[in-house]
Amino acid sequence: MKFTFDIKSPQQQYIQITAEIKATGSETTLFFPAWRPGRYELGDFAKNVNHFQIHNGDGKSLEYKKENKNTWTVKTEGCQTFTVKYSYYATEMNAGSTFLDASQLYVNPVNCCVFTDEEYNDPITVQLNIPETWEIAHSLKVEDNSFTAKGYDELVDNPFICSSNLQKSSYEVEGTTFYVWFNGVVKPDWERLITDFTAFTKTQIKRFLKFPTDEYHFFFQILPYKTYHGVEHSKSTVITLGPSYAVFEELYKELLGVSSHELYHTWNVKSIRPIEMVPYNFKKENYTELGYIAEGVTTYMGDLMLFKSGVFTIEQYLKELDAQIQKHMDNFGRFNYSVAASSYDTWLDGYTPGAPGRKVSIYTEGCLLAFIVDIYLLKNTANKRGLDDVMRSLYYNFGSLGKGITEKDYQAAIENIAGVSMQWFFDDYVHGTKSYSTLLVDCFEYIGIAFENEPVKDEVAAYLGAKTLKTLEKTVIKALYPGGPLDVAGAMIEDEIVAINGMAIKNNVNRWAKFFRTDDKEITINRKGEIIQLHIPESHRPYYQRYFLRLIDAPDKNQIHAFDEWRDAALGERTVRNRNSSK
Template structure:
């Protein structure tokens, strides 16, 4: 399968695609466009962005075809050995899962616009970019010619976003045998010395947690916008980040660190430690699963914690982000009806919309709080000799490294093995249940000399929450053992 991508009129925001499929022998071929993309568990119906759609044989003769569904076409190919589907894709939105073209940027998420056939998903794919000679190409695909990229199969192709531009800024660093690339496109002058120091630290800390890195190289692909924005998406050996505004302030850099650490953790957790329901991806329909609280909640928990362990964040910076996480759960949805299991399943329904009040919870925020409770429970029982780190290492060794997929029962079995006891109470209260978590959370926060306070008069009132320290010397020692750093002074004020 070969794709040629161009944008003859960037002002139109149209990306022009020529998809060539050879070695045809059947009387018909069905072409499918993905209905969703990895990292966003909702149907996005990319076919709605196709403006013009035509199919020809290799001589340029039109072939008859019929649209079967919103994103599937049956082509009459009797006597034809090769076809070319020629179509335009409207790309007027920039986020971390979209595609976009202007006169100085070609930003591509191939999952948006690359057709496939069901029986050839494992074949190699080539992607050719019609771009000026002075443009650089950034992304995780192997470059086999100046403007041509190679993917081992369709799954790799659509899990590797691409930026092409004459304005790309680039840095690389190494940790063990892995080369990491930071690519930035936008009206900004990066502090490369600071980026190299901080990114090296959190990359090394994550690798030490798991013991190895899944890939030989990794790419942080970053678009900086003039307007406020915050979005990141994980991919096989890269992440796509869209941030703004481009004021070069400390807030922008903090956002860059937070989303980069989160997305790098996904290189293990969900890219390789993947729910069995997502292995392999079925791009034609919903892929329902119940463990997004592991995929996203555990990752959200570790994203900022890793930055503290790596001494990229100090106490003030870490607990500021921790406070934000707590507020994002307890203030809007601490009394919501759904459990984490139900909200994981219903991501495909409305998981990324605000939705009905007090219905769902965030698998990111409540999932992170549930991960924290589990981590502190294991640490308290084993005096820090075991922790959630051990859970994730076992998940990597048993499911991620062999890439075989895990079930909810698998995850529960590993957590109970590390805890050394049944965890019925944990799963009933935190994962399957919908009870307010403040009392349970405070039981475990006390172990690390912290407490969650709110200004609600009763459990029916929406609270404003505050994280406060406790005057407890033993708890303070436990806090630093949890954070994995040496004490640098206590947390003395409300955040």
């Protein structure tokens, strides 16, 4: 199979794609990918296709029938090969998309390349017809604007950027060369970045003993507006980040966080993969309940590796973990739907807020469950082993062999190290909806960290149980605490609060709510044009709260020892710091 990419009128943002394909008899079935790895929902990329044509080797149109939204049956009797021509509308810019304008051609082939079952594993050649001044950032070898993939899986797992604005540097760890590419308006602080990237890369490789490939590429699309997104691949990652001026200032922490996260995916997901996704099936959904491993463990480990390598201080790391705990505590879907069920349902509504209180995040819940497993293993092995050992065993016993894992494999790896059954954990917390709070408090206390809470500063959220969106003109309810004062009184999401005890609200709802905190209150709301009065009796109990972690002031020797082993005293070439120190 051969693909040719042309960009005749980049301002129109249509990429002209030609695919030359072998015919397989009287009929050949042609497919367009329905989704992409790293985003476990239907992408339906065929919706971006225009000017779809199919011809034989002589340029004569072939008869074809569209069987469903991403499948065509082509009449190929008497044909050795046939050609598919189409234009792909490339306007979306994120870490897993395809984009074209006058400055660049950025392609994730899984968005825009057709395939057949018969040629799926055959070599694929790609020709790029691009301006002479453009450089190509790619993890495959490119010569004369052409490259070859071993098969369709390798093709779609290797995105590329063609642009005249590319900047590049590199570093080496344990025989693997890591390339860092920036595209866009950006002024890289190369010395700082290479130092920090080298540190967390060494720490991750140390956990797995080796890196899966001999080279790896970080592709950064730096944008002038606010964005944050990353997508993993076997030999690369694409990361979008912006605005440009903040990347090496206030967003540098995010740059490190997403980069460490995506690098860890090289082992976890690209190698250690749910059995339902070995191999990937790009024709339809690939349902699995293991999103809490694929994304949750990676979320936990990505930030933890920054701390273990000395790139993050303990204070910086705990702030990241604070954010996960806050998301967990503020999502009342945790009482209704398990993380395993939510993983299965990413294909339904996993990346949208969805119905309030219906589901949980595989990233957040999986992160906290990974932390609990890590500490539980420490407890049961005299602080000698942890989740690192579990993931390393899964890599060598499954991932490196191309074998997918099941939940039973993950559970067995944990139990093999812990020496006890973990069935309760999977029943109550992975597949159940039992509160994590007690487990979290116990785990943090074990390593000398206090898990605390206080009312949020927002008065309406803290004492009336409603999160609001405030503008100069309106204060609108966006979330309600189940059983909180406004919920019980009959408030609804999207209600506008217009008065409290007869006092008009003009972007000062928190001041009036605090003024009347100890009184009975009459809340006036505007519900789609209808004015409604809600009565709320006096209440002093806080509802929405801020949850945060801090180091215990005077930990005992057992807590200090556990903390040191959790952190891992062997930090590579970084200086070991006291647990209370700052970087």
